[in-house]
Amino acid sequence: MQQLSDSKSIYLQIGEMIETDILRGVLLEEEQAPSTNELARRFTINPATAGKGLNLLIEQGILYKRRGIGMFVSPGAREKILNKRRAAFFEGRLRELLAEAGRLGITKDEMIKMIEESDL
Amino acid sequence: MKLICEHLTKAYSGREVLRDVSLTLEQGKIYGLIGRNGAGKTTLLSALTAQIPITAGAVTLDGAPVWENRGALKELCFSRELNISSESGLSSMKVRDYLHYAAIYCPRWDEVLAQRLIGEFQLPVKKRLGKLSKGMLSMVTIVAALASKAPFTFLDEPVAGLDVIAREQFYKLLLEEYQATGRTFVVSTHILSEAANVLEEVIILRGGELLTMTDTESLLNSARYVTGRAEDVDAATAGLEVHHGEVMGRSKEVTVFLREGQAIREGYDLTVQPMSLQQVFVALCGEEENR
Amino acid sequence: MRETIRYWLLFLWQTAKIALWAVLFIGIIFLARVDFTRMSLSPYLLPTIITASAALPQLICGPGAYTLYMPLQLALGETRRNVFWGYLTSILVYALPPAGVCGALLALSPSVPNRLGLTLGLLLVQLLSGAFSSILGVLYAKFKIIACFIIGVVSACAGGGFVTINMLNIFSDKLSLSFLGQGDVLTVLAVTAAVLLLAGAVLTGLRLRRLEVKL
Numbered sequence: 001m002q003q004l005s006d007s008k009s010i011y012l013q014i015g016e017m018i019e020t021d022i023l024r025g026v027l028l029e030e031e032q033a034p035s036t037n038e039l040a041r042r043f044t045i046n047p048a049t050a051g052k053g054l055n056l057l058i059e060q061g062i063l064y065k066r067r068g069i070g071m072f073v074s075p076g077a078r079e080k081i082l083n084k085r086r087a088a089f090f091e092g093r094l095r096e097l098l099a100e101a102g103r104l105g106i107t108k109d110e111m112i113k114m115i116e117e118s119d120l
Numbered sequence: 121m122k123l124i125c126e127h128l129t130k131a132y133s134g135r136e137v138l139r140d141v142s143l144t145l146e147q148g149k150i151y152g153l154i155g156r157n158g159a160g161k162t163t164l165l166s167a168l169t170a171q172i173p174i175t176a177g178a179v180t181l182d183g184a185p186v187w188e189n190r191g192a193l194k195e196l197c198f199s200r201e202l203n204i205s206s207e208s209g210l211s212s213m214k215v216r217d218y219l220h221y222a223a224i225y226c227p228r229w230d231e232v233l234a235q236r237l238i239g240e241f242q243l244p245v246k247k248r249l250g251k252l253s254k255g256m257l258s259m260v261t262i263v264a265a266l267a268s269k270a271p272f273t274f275l276d277e278p279v280a281g282l283d284v285i286a287r288e289q290f291y292k293l294l295l296e297e298y299q300a301t302g303r304t305f306v307v308s309t310h311i312l313s314e315a316a317n318v319l320e321e322v323i324i325l326r327g328g329e330l331l332t333m334t335d336t337e338s339l340l341n342s343a344r345y346v347t348g349r350a351e352d353v354d355a356a357t358a359g360l361e362v363h364h365g366e367v368m369g370r371s372k373e374v375t376v377f378l379r380e381g382q383a384i385r386e387g388y389d390l391t392v393q394p395m396s397l398q399q400v401f402v403a404l405c406g407e408e409e410n411r
Numbered sequence: 412m413r414e415t416i417r418y419w420l421l422f423l424w425q426t427a428k429i430a431l432w433a434v435l436f437i438g439i440i441f442l443a444r445v446d447f448t449r450m451s452l453s454p455y456l457l458p459t460i461i462t463a464s465a466a467l468p469q470l471i472c473g474p475g476a477y478t479l480y481m482p483l484q485l486a487l488g489e490t491r492r493n494v495f496w497g498y499l500t501s502i503l504v505y506a507l508p509p510a511g512v513c514g515a516l517l518a519l520s521p522s523v524p525n526r527l528g529l530t531l532g533l534l535l536v537q538l539l540s541g542a543f544s545s546i547l548g549v550l551y552a553k554f555k556i557i558a559c560f561i562i563g564v565v566s567a568c569a570g571g572g573f574v575t576i577n578m579l580n581i582f583s584d585k586l587s588l589s590f591l592g593q594g595d596v597l598t599v600l601a602v603t604a605a606v607l608l609l610a611g612a613v614l615t616g617l618r619l620r621r622l623e624v625k626l
Contacts, residue, residue, distance in 0.1 A: 007393075007394055009337060009340065010337070040299065042316065043317070044292055044314065044318060045317040046295070046319065046320045047298070048320050052337070067352065133592065166623070171485055171486060172624065173620075173621055173623075177522065191486075193488040193489070200624075200626055203626075208479075208626065209475055209478050209480075210479060213479075219485060220421075221421070225414050225417055226488075227487065285525050350554070
């Protein structure tokens, strides 16, 4: 698994890690997700924080609870995560990129040219 | 169970080392007590556990004063930092005997856990406390605190003198015990890097006063480190709680604490970064001497 | 209450361990000088050794009780009230076994007059030493160096004097403690012990009430 950093709320990082694991196929749909206690132990973090990260994923329908057993990856979770990350890409990263381009005096045409030349 | 302290003041011949501190400690949380040297951390912990008489205010456990109340004191364990000087009587006490005395006074003492921790830390139980290194003494206080099984357990600088690996080990043990029992822990420390993610709430003391008591997550969430041209920074952060401003030529860097619903004004060319607990602490308490 | 008893029993055991070593040590010195061929072992010899051996460690441990055992007990969550009564009780408890053993030994020697009075006298001596150790303890905790000096002088005078006089008496076969059992001496001992115990208790109470735990 990945490492935690100071750059973002820990619970958000925990959520993202599990999402990344789902995208990579480390965690498959209908498989059991790590528990609050496992995450707290693994990363030496407060269980409340770990729980908050997991609850976030439950709210978004990426995980679901099975009473008395634990949390599982929802069917269609991969698709949800992809959609969410795509939206975040346009809202966040792309905006940042454009702002930085503006500061550097890079023109729109230059940007478009670069995108067209890339093998995306 | 709730441990409440109200308007707590402690003065030594007129000099106040704690001033009007009010806080409530709830069952089932890990609190961090942070503050600079001399901010009153040990005094606060001593006052909460009736180990020093207080000048004004009240400390109560579920409504009953803790002072001279054995019933309440049974629920509390204050594992002091052991600073052993040669003249201290403790220096000639064996580790084993110290833990034995502690066991007598903890009704829920877990000897199996104590032995396991002694093994994990490789503590020389037959040695005298005066012969131990600072790190080893910290481990003795950790064993006493965890094995006490007290519903409210206070640890004063438990990681002092421990290397980074032992600090990790301590926080893992703390979390393990916390998950198994839901006891309340109050941990005072200077070393915030490993502690930050473990502490659910932080209590920050500054100059004997309670600066803030808040959950770590929202404290970090509200803090931003903002840098840019001085006039841009000023304009974008006007009306916000700004700390520790530093000006270098035309640039300015400040720490901003955002309240509910507040935001840094957009439209300026600024770098806005999140902060670690250590950086937040420096921002809040580092400007003391500048005043 | 159970913790208080266990705690002070442990403390007393620390003191008693020193006392037992002292019994052995002083006993060996004394017995080495006794002329067994004449079979004239004084009935006062063992009570003397036991009383001296029990009293000296108590004087030495007094300061430790105030600078270490009381603060540690508070640090572990005891109330000041229990510390106070626990310590006072421990002084009384500590006085009983040596006096009891001396009484039993004297009971085996029908030649000794006024054995009950003498036993009472030995008990009072033990209590006196306890009261004295509590006063020394408070002084030591408050003014370290002065108290060290007092303790040194008192121990040297009391202990040294007691041992030397009795040594001399043993050598000349004149060891006797019977003066301790006399009515006047008993009264003086009882009054002194009571006054010193009270003074020790008052000083201890005052100290404990405002004590700031430091270890």
